[in-house]
Amino acid sequence: MDHPHSHGHPGMPELAERLRRSSRKLTGPRHHVLEVLRSEGHPISARALFEALPPGKCDLATVYRSLQLLEEMGMIKRYDLGDGVKRFELLEEGDDGHHHHLVCTRCAGVVEIEDCFMPGLEETIAAHSGFSNITHRLEFTGICPACQSQSQ
Amino acid sequence: MDHPHSHGHPGMPELAERLRRSSRKLTGPRHHVLEVLRSEGHPISARALFEALPPGKCDLATVYRSLQLLEEMGMIKRYDLGDGVKRFELLEEGDDGHHHHLVCTRCAGVVEIEDCFMPGLEETIAAHSGFSNITHRLEFTGICPACQSQSQ
DNA sequence: GTCCCTGCAAATGGTTTGCAGGCGG
DNA sequence: CCGCCTGCAAACCATTTGCAGGGAC
Numbered sequence: 001m002d003h004p005h006s007h008g009h010p011g012m013p014e015l016a017e018r019l020r021r022s023s024r025k026l027t028g029p030r031h032h033v034l035e036v037l038r039s040e041g042h043p044i045s046a047r048a049l050f051e052a053l054p055p056g057k058c059d060l061a062t063v064y065r066s067l068q069l070l071e072e073m074g075m076i077k078r079y080d081l082g083d084g085v086k087r088f089e090l091l092e093e094g095d096d097g098h099h100h101h102l103v104c105t106r107c108a109g110v111v112e113i114e115d116c117f118m119p120g121l122e123e124t125i126a127a128h129s130g131f132s133n134i135t136h137r138l139e140f141t142g143i144c145p146a147c148q149s150q151s152q
Numbered sequence: 153m154d155h156p157h158s159h160g161h162p163g164m165p166e167l168a169e170r171l172r173r174s175s176r177k178l179t180g181p182r183h184h185v186l187e188v189l190r191s192e193g194h195p196i197s198a199r200a201l202f203e204a205l206p207p208g209k210c211d212l213a214t215v216y217r218s219l220q221l222l223e224e225m226g227m228i229k230r231y232d233l234g235d236g237v238k239r240f241e242l243l244e245e246g247d248d249g250h251h252h253h254l255v256c257t258r259c260a261g262v263v264e265i266e267d268c269f270m271p272g273l274e275e276t277i278a279a280h281s282g283f284s285n286i287t288h289r290l291e292f293t294g295i296c297p298a299c300q301s302q303s304q
Numbered sequence: 305g306t307c308c309c310t311g312c313a314a315a316t317g318g319t320t321t322g323c324a325g326g327c328g329g
Numbered sequence: 330c331c332g333c334c335t336g337c338a339a340a341c342c343a344t345t346t347g348c349a350g351g352g353a354c
Contacts, residue, residue, distance in 0.1 A: 305354105306353105306354095307352105307353095307354095308351105308352090308353080308354100309350105309351080309352075309353085310349105310350085310351075310352085311348105311349100311350090311351100312347105312348090312349100313346100313347090313348095314345105314346085314347080314348105315344105315345080315346070315347090316343105316344080316345070316346085317342100317343095317344085317345095318341100318342090318343090318344105319340105319341080319342085319343105320339105320340075320341070320342095321338100321339085321340070321341085322337105322338090322339080322340090323336105323337095323338095323339105324335105324336100324337100325334105325335085325336090326333105326334080326335070326336100327332105327333090327334075327335090328331105328332100328333085328334090329330105329331095329332100329333100
């Protein structure tokens with residue numbers, strides 16, 4: 001259950017290709033941002049990404065702009081894990097990123113959960129409410145094993 | 153499915169009593185904040201609450217402080233609906249507020265969904281992940297009937 | 305009278321934007 | 330070259346906090 005997506009994070013050439021296809025440039029700063037996203041594999045905040053960057057390689061504002069662009073292009077997905085901070089995760093091509101997370105309330109560690117547990121539920125809700133285009137966000141929180149043992 | 157909680161929003165005397173029980177004061181500003189929460193019945197943001205207040209009756213900062221206090225006391229529940237804004241909803245006594253929402257992505261209208269669809273799921277996840285104290289947040293988004301008809 | 309509470313204003317933290325210069329294609 | 334990108338700084342927005350005066354009990 002740990003890293004259901006770690007089997008195929010896109011390589012840098014593929015990422016560059018996807019950018020080029022949208023006629024966007026693969027610049028130095030973007031390269032570094034993608035590099036961190038690629039090595040991270042879990043949702044990461046703009047600030048955390050910035051701090052993981054080689055110093056001086058990319059401005060914080062540019063990190064935000066890159067994340068915005070990559071999200072629009074569908075290369076990364078944004079998650080709201082409930083603490084008011086946006087986190088982003090690299091997607092494989094064709095992946096819509098629909099999975100859920102289990103977040104530790106002490107260390108903010110994130111574990112992915114691969115199954116989506118509500119087959120047909122959105123249709124049911126649509127039928128009852130009259131809403132259309134229904135999607136959902138589901139996040140779990142708890143205390144991870146490491147934090148459990150560290151302190152009580 | 154519309155307002156599963158509208159059957160019993162607490163009256164002001166009961167709210168005052170709950171405050172007094174915690175030896176907190178029922179001041180003018182708090183009275184007005186509670187009044188808006190009571191009449192609203194749906195999750196409302198601090199700013200929206202402030203604007204619904206009679207002008208000059210309560211400072212914005214005090215709205216935030218009141219919401220913080222009421223949340224600590226368990227009188228209201230905070231929801232993160234995904235847009236980075238916290239919203240608060242009045243709870244009845246004994247209600248833990250565990251239900252989910254269906255939010256319109258165009259008008260931000262909110263409908264409550266009373267059922268929680270994951271019986272036993274948290275236990276399963278705990279067993280698989282080793283996490284403890286697991287809870288979840290689940291929010292649905294879509295386009296409400298009114299917005300569907302207004303524009304395409 | 306004693307604290308709790310309040311308004312005001314300033315600080316904070318995450319994120320966005322204006323601008324002029326710079327670099328990728 | 331042209332237009333997309335970038336760094337820097339300032340702006341923004343939701344929320345929090347310091348402080349001194351004021352009100353509830």
